[in-house]
Amino acid sequence: MKQGHNLTRQQKIHIASFRLNPDNWLISKKLADEWLIIHRLTGRPRTIPAP
Numbered sequence: 891m892k893q894g895h896n897l898t899r900q901q902k903i904h905i906a907s908f909r910l911n912p913d914n915w916l917i918s919k920k921l922a923d924e925w926l927i928i929h930r931l932t933g934r935p936r937t938i939p940a941p
Contacts, residue, residue: 894918894928904941 894916
């Protein structure tokens with residue numbers, strides 16, 4: 891699995907709009923229409939739409 895990266899301020903705002911705590915998530919992959927984010931503690935992946 892690819893290593894996750896810390897979030898920028900705009901990414902934190904976008905992730906918070908999905909009622910997720912941005913402190914618990916890392917960006918793994920950014921595609922044109924969706925982002926793959928990974929939970930810091932559990933490693934569980936999740937896909938959200940890109941802004």
